Amino acid sequence: MRHIGWRISKHTVSLFASIFLLIGCATIDYDPQADQQLTVLSQQINEQLLKWEHQSENPATPVAYDSKFYDKVQADLATLEMRMAASQDPAAAKLSNIFKSLNDQLENMRVIHKQQGHLTTPYLHAERQLLNSQIVTLMTYELSLKKGQNSGGATSTTATATTQKADQASSK
């Protein structure tokens, strides 16, 4: 009887260990590298578009089409999407639409730039604002993960954190 009790006890311990392991797998970790990549990507886009915006103000120096910028940004965007999508957070599934939209926006901009041979100042200004409004959503997601990690609990995205951060960022 004592022998059977020991076997049951070992089974129970294994069962609880498996459960705790599964719970552990469900925790979403903040990824500082993805956060950093997102920041770098945002800087890349804003620096280039601002430079072009100022350049386009002078009719003597139109912004000629340059595939290098679009190739680099779209490649970096694809890499970042893969990294962020690797998260097990169900909320991350909603990010795929934003990545698609950002890529489509950049691709549309590339086509227009190539066809026209230049881009106008107001177009560049509005384009940058629209791109940033979606990048802010991605940054808010990363900030909410970071906040969860810093508070010591399991990380998770929350609508409240997303709302507050988007509020602050979009006012710029």
Next chain:
Amino acid sequence: MSTNWTNVRDGAIDAAKDVLKGAWDAVGNGATAQIAALVSVAKYIEDNKKKMEEAEIKSLMEQQKIALQNVLTGYEAIGIAAAQNATAAVIKIIAQAVPALVGLA
């Protein structure tokens, strides 16, 4: 006749609130800021359309709709269907104010 963009912004926010209903409590602050930003971009495009190429204007208006939808979808409390409906309501308000803007119908 010049457009009263404050009324456009307020009307657009009310339209989104009406569509999102209960979800508005959770996301109202952020959604308000983003809708206001969208209206601001629409105003900017309207003010500067004579300085832009037609292809640029069309592209921007389409991107505005998608940007708003994606921003609203980013809030966990809002389903994709609700975000699409809210977007349509907001665009309708802007289109009523400035029907000449390309791509709004």
